[in-house]
Amino acid sequence: MATLEIRDLHVSVLTDEAPKEILRGVDLTVSSGETHAIMGPNGSGKSTLAYSLAGHPKYQVTSGTVSLDGEDVLAMTVDQRARAGLFLAMQYPVEIPGVSMTNFLRTAATAVRGEAPPIRKWVKEVKEAMAGLEIEPEFAERSVNEGFSGGEKKRHEILQLELLKPKIAVLDETDSGLDIDALRVVSEGVNTYQANNNGGVLLITHYTRILRYIKPDAVHVFSAGRVVESGGAELADELETNGYVRFTSGATV
Amino acid sequence: MTVTEAPNVAGAVETNARVATVLHPKGSYEVADHPVPTGKEEVWRFTPFRRLRGLQADAEFQPSAIECEWTSHEGVSIRSVGGTSEEADELRSLRGASGFLPNDRVTARILDEVPSSLLVDVAENAEVDGTVVVTLSGTDADVTEAGHIVLRFGANSRADVVLNHQGSTTIAQVVEVIAGDGSAVSVTTVQDWADDTVHLGFHHVSVGRDAKVKHTALTFGGDLVRISTSVDYAGPGGDAELLGLYYADAGQHLEHRIFVDHDAPHCKSNALFKGALQGKSARTVWIGDVLIRESAEGTQTYEMNRNLLLTPGSRADSVPNLEIETGEIVGAGHASATGRFDDEQLFYLMSRGIPSDVARRLVVRGFFGEVLLRLGVPSVVERASETIERELAITGY
Ligand SMILES: Nc1ncnc2c1ncn2[C@@H]1O[C@H](COP(=O)(O)OP(=O)(O)O)[C@@H](O)[C@H]1O
Ligand SMILES: [Mg+2]
Numbered sequence: 162m163a164t165l166e167i168r169d170l171h172v173s174v175l176t177d178e179a180p181k182e183i184l185r186g187v188d189l190t191v192s193s194g195e196t197h198a199i200m201g202p203n204g205s206g207k208s209t210l211a212y213s214l215a216g217h218p219k220y221q222v223t224s225g226t227v228s229l230d231g232e233d234v235l236a237m238t239v240d241q242r243a244r245a246g247l248f249l250a251m252q253y254p255v256e257i258p259g260v261s262m263t264n265f266l267r268t269a270a271t272a273v274r275g276e277a278p279p280i281r282k283w284v285k286e287v288k289e290a291m292a293g294l295e296i297e298p299e300f301a302e303r304s305v306n307e308g309f310s311g312g313e314k315k316r317h318e319i320l321q322l323e324l325l326k327p328k329i330a331v332l333d334e335t336d337s338g339l340d341i342d343a344l345r346v347v348s349e350g351v352n353t354y355q356a357n358n359n360g361g362v363l364l365i366t367h368y369t370r371i372l373r374y375i376k377p378d379a380v381h382v383f384s385a386g387r388v389v390e391s392g393g394a395e396l397a398d399e400l401e402t403n404g405y406v407r408f409t410s411g412a413t414v
Numbered sequence: 415m416t417v418t419e420a421p422n423v424a425g426a427v428e429t430n431a432r433v434a435t436v437l438h439p440k441g442s443y444e445v446a447d448h449p450v451p452t453g454k455e456e457v458w459r460f461t462p463f464r465r466l467r468g469l470q471a472d473a474e475f476q477p478s479a480i481e482c483e484w485t486s487h488e489g490v491s492i493r494s495v496g497g498t499s500e501e502a503d504e505l506r507s508l509r510g511a512s513g514f515l516p517n518d519r520v521t522a523r524i525l526d527e528v529p530s531s532l533l534v535d536v537a538e539n540a541e542v543d544g545t546v547v548v549t550l551s552g553t554d555a556d557v558t559e560a561g562h563i564v565l566r567f568g569a570n571s572r573a574d575v576v577l578n579h580q581g582s583t584t585i586a587q588v589v590e591v592i593a594g595d596g597s598a599v600s601v602t603t604v605q606d607w608a609d610d611t612v613h614l615g616f617h618h619v620s621v622g623r624d625a626k627v628k629h630t631a632l633t634f635g636g637d638l639v640r641i642s643t644s645v646d647y648a649g650p651g652g653d654a655e656l657l658g659l660y661y662a663d664a665g666q667h668l669e670h671r672i673f674v675d676h677d678a679p680h681c682k683s684n685a686l687f688k689g690a691l692q693g694k695s696a697r698t699v700w701i702g703d704v705l706i707r708e709s710a711e712g713t714q715t716y717e718m719n720r721n722l723l724l725t726p727g728s729r730a731d732s733v734p735n736l737e738i739e740t741g742e743i744v745g746a747g748h749a750s751a752t753g754r755f756d757d758e759q760l761f762y763l764m765s766r767g768i769p770s771d772v773a774r775r776l777v778v779r780g781f782f783g784e785v786l787l788r789l790g791v792p793s794v795v796e797r798a799s800e801t802i803e804r805e806l807a808i809t810g811y
Contacts, residue, residue, distance in 0.1 A: 215765045218757065243767035255762035259780025268776065269766035304780070305762075321766060 163230050163246060163328035163361060164192045165214075170225035172206075172213045180221060183209040185386040187225070189363070191329055196355070196362040198372060198397065201383030202405045207365045208252055209386075211333040215249040216242050229329065244273055246328030250318035250335050257305040262317070263287075265305045266324060273325050290323045294350050311338035319350040329361040330354065336371035348374030369401045384408045432456075433705045433737035438644075438673055441515030445526050448519035457518070460699040460731060462667060465638045467558060469586045469614050470520055475527050479557040480583055482532065484548040489540030490573065492548070496530030505531060508564050512590035513646065514618035521616050524560040524588045531562040534575060538568030538594065545793050546575045552583025555610040561587035565601060569594035569622065574791045575601050580635075582608045588616045591629070595622040595649065601629050602794050606801065607636035615641040621681070623649030630789060631687075633660040633668050634801050640669040640699075647678035647710075656685040656717075658700075659785045659798055661805045662728065664693025671701040672717070680712035687719045688785050690778060691728035692808065702734040702748065711742035721752040722781050724774075775806055 170187040173180035183206045191197050201207050213220045214227060216239040227234040229245055237245060257265070266287060271277045278286070291298065294316045306314050315335050322330055332351065336344055348371060354360055364375060372380075372394065380396040381388045382405070389408050390396065437456055442448070450471045453463040463470055484492045496505035509525045516522035536542060550561075565575055571594060593599050605613060613636055621627050625648075631641050645654045654674065662668045674683045689698045700719040721730035734748040755777070763773035782802055789795045 215761075217761055238770075239761060239764035240767050240769050240773075243765055249765055251762070251765075255756075255758045257759050257762065257777060257780060259783035260776050265763070265766075265776070268768055268772065269763075272767035272769065272772070325766065 162193050164190060165247070165329045165361060165363075166190050166226070166228045167214075168226045170210075170213065170227065171223045172209055173221045173223055174209060175219050175221060182223070183386050184213065187387055189381065189388065191361045191363050193328065193359045193361050194355070195379070196364060196375060196377045198377040198380045199363060199365045199383050199388075200367070200369070200380060200397065200400055202409055203367065205383045206386040207383055208333055211249055211252075211331050211365060214242075214247060214331055215239060240272065243325070243327070248322055248325055248327035248330045250315075250322060250330065250332040252333040252337070254306045254314040254318055256307045258307050260305050261302055262305055263301045266321070269321065270324055287324065290320055293323075293353065294320055295346050296320060312340065312343045315339060315347055316343070316350075319347050319354075323350060323354050326354070326358045327360065329363065331363045331365065333365045334367060336366055336368065344371060345374060351375055369397045372397050382408050433673075433703045433735050437703055437735065438675070438705070439517055441517035443510065443516060443522060443525060445519060445522045448516070448522050450519055457671075460669060460701070461640055462638065465612065465667065466614070467584045467612055469558065469584065469612065472523075473558045475523070475560040475586075476557050478559050478561070479552065479554040480559065480561070480581075480585070481551045481553060482548065485544070485546055487542050487544060487546055489537045489542050489571070490546055491535045492546075493533055494530050495533050496528075508533060509562070510590070511564050511566070512592045512618045512620040514588065514590050514644070520586050520614060521588055524562060524586050528560045528562040531564055534563070534565045536567045536571045536573045536599075538571060540568065540571045540573065542571070542573035545791055546573060547578060548575070549578040549580070552579075552581035552585070552607065552611060555582035555584055555608070555612075558584040561585055563587070563589045564592070565590070566592045567594050567597045567599045570596040572598050574599070576791070576794060577601070577603045579603070579605050579607055579613065582610050584612045586614045588618070591617065591619040591627070593620065593622050593625040593627045596624050597622060598626040599628070600791055601627070602789075602791060603631050603641065604794075604797065605631070605633040605636055605639045605641070607639065609635065609637060611636040611639070613639045615639070617641065617643040619643065619645045619654065621645060621647045621652035621654050624651035626653045628655045628657065628790060630657040630794065631660070631670055632794070632798050632801070633658070633670070634805065636666065636668070638667045640671070642671040642673070644673040644675065645683065646675040647681045650678050650680045652678065652681040654681075654683045655788070656683065656687075657785055657788055658687035658689075659782060660687070660689040660698060661802065662689065662691045662696040662698050663805070663808060664696055667697045667699075669699040671699075671703070673703040674705070674715065676704070676706040676710035676713045676715065679710055681710065682713070683715045683717075685717035686785055686788065688721070688782055689730060690722045690724055690781065690805070691730055692724040692805070694727045696728035698730045700730070700732045700750075702750075704736050704746070704748070706738045706740060706743060706746060708739045711740055712744055713746065714744040716745070716747045718749045720750075720781070722778065723752065723754045724778070778802070778806060
């Protein structure tokens with residue numbers, strides 16, 4: 162049983178000018194087996210939260226705490242966080258020319274598992290995960306994310322999720338840019354991960370449609386850098402009908 | 415590309431009418447026809463003269479202190495020509511054997527003064543087993559010398575030749591490559607010199623009718639290394655692939671210049687050079703001159719240079735020049751970019767648990783991978799990969 166605890170998190174983004182405060186006191190707790198949806202308008206700070214949890218150097222935590230099973234996440238380097246069991250599926254995965262997917266996946270799995278997975282078992286594991294996500298086998302030899310379509314990138318993020326088996330996964334708009342078939346495949350991938358690993362999921366999204374495939378235990382509305390309301394799945398239905406107006410009026414970003 | 419694209423230091427692409435006239439004027443074998451350069455000339459302006467130990471001017475060429483050895487192969491004769499008076503005529507005939515015509519003082523002096531030439535002669539139709547390796551080991555950086563090597567590939571031959579340069583020396587060198595009609599050959603020049611070496615290398619490649627030549631420069635060691643490679647075509651159907659891979663550390667000046675003279679119809683050229691720089695005042699220069707003459711209809715050419723700045727304080731210049739005198743071509747293009755190590759790539763890899771040193775190595779290996787894949791000669795690939803790993807270890811990557 163793992164728990165990610167975010168307490169009163171304040172984060173500024175480093176810009177060419179002065180640092181700009183984006184997160185203004187985020188409180189959230191995500192435990193194994195749970196799915197928390199974070200929904201909010203564009204620019205409300207959802208990606209900032211995701212990057213801050215992963216330790217992106219552009220985002221500076223000015224106050225607050227993040228812990229994973231009591232361990233101070235903010236004191237860890239980016240790679241240590243991943244090895245501690247945190248995973249971020251990025252909204253915009255990065256292209257790395259010349260580094261094959263195969264090489265990358267095996268290097269990452271070796272780092273996270275602490276030892277190189279036995280080769281035959283590994284090959285089988287990757288093959289099955291790729292098939293499940295309807296990724297063509299030739300992608301294994303392609304450079305990481307290079308020339309992938311938006312949807313292909315998202316499938317590969319979920320492929321990594323399945324292979325790296327984190328305790329807590331943060332998915333940043335994994336649904337955006339996916340057509341309906343891809344959305345189903347990717348959602349099934351997330352559900353498979355969660356079922357197999359009892360993973361905790363922090364699902365960041367702008368739209369409610371992914372919640373038809375991934376059932377949230379809790380929905381949090383994010384606005385102007387903090388959670389402004391939390392509820393059950395019915396909160397998503399309200400957003401579906403009324404949009405974010407109730408939460409954004411009067412808010413200053 | 416692994417790096418953030420950024421404008422190159424030396425300026426934008428120059429697609430101009432200066433490649434033929436200014437950069438590559440017609441040459442002469444007469445030393446007196448070439449004034450001592452001042453360093454302001456277009457072809458010399460990137461090279462720090464004060465580190466050349468007078469090679470560009472009239473530094474005396476001393477008796478050679480380079481030890482030379484080579485592997486032997488059926489169908490290949492390798493020997494030094496010029497040691498005896500009977501060989502004087504042969505020696506003279508080797509100078510400019512590829513059609514190389516000096517257009518600066520240093521190369522004119524080399525051809526005028528070298529007491530002997532190393533001749534690698536590959537028989538017609540020979541299909542040479544293994545890689546012919548010629549190793550040149552400098553023993554004294556205080557000895558300033560001239561070198562002349564002729565690699566003559568007979569018609570329809572197939573062979574891979576590697577020139578390995580190591581140790582300490584101060585050398586001005588002409589390497590002439592004659593790829594006979596229908597031959598398919600590779601020439602790799604490896605500059606793995608000690609830190610105190612200065613090397614001015616001038617390669618000229620004559621591509622025979624329907625011949626296929628791969629010319630590769632791998633430059634890692636030396637205080638100052640400047641390799642110029644010119645290519646021309648003895649007939650239609652020739653194909654020249656020019657590859658380069660260099661890795662500059664603190665204080666090194668590594669310069670590569672190519673000049674592809676498309677002077678015959680229906681020929682191809684393709685250049686790919688990639689360099690990494692690390693450490694204070696590591697410096698690289700890449701100049702890619704391509705000239706498509708009026709006679710060269712049906713030409714297809716592409717050149718690309720990429721540089722990766724791994725640490726602050728290094729500088730890469732990259733200048734492609736393309737001059738086209740005929741509209742009847744298949745294609746001509748170029749690309750050049752210099753960028754810093756991409757922190758977003760590092761973040762992405764680390765966010766998957768990969769430690770930063772491993773991640774950096776992955777990215778740099780990936781950057782060079784495209785060149786390594788095209789080298790073709792297994793022992794050369796191995797050598798290059800090992801050297802990259804060694805270089806990576808220097809910055810603690
Ligand atoms: N690297 C950055 N540089 C400057 N501003 C940024 C940067 N990252 C985010 N911001 C700003 O922070 C705010 C929140 O952005 P983001 O976290 O991406 O929101 P969301 O993911 O909810 O759309 C926006 O106003 C955005 O412009
Ligand atoms: Mg976002």
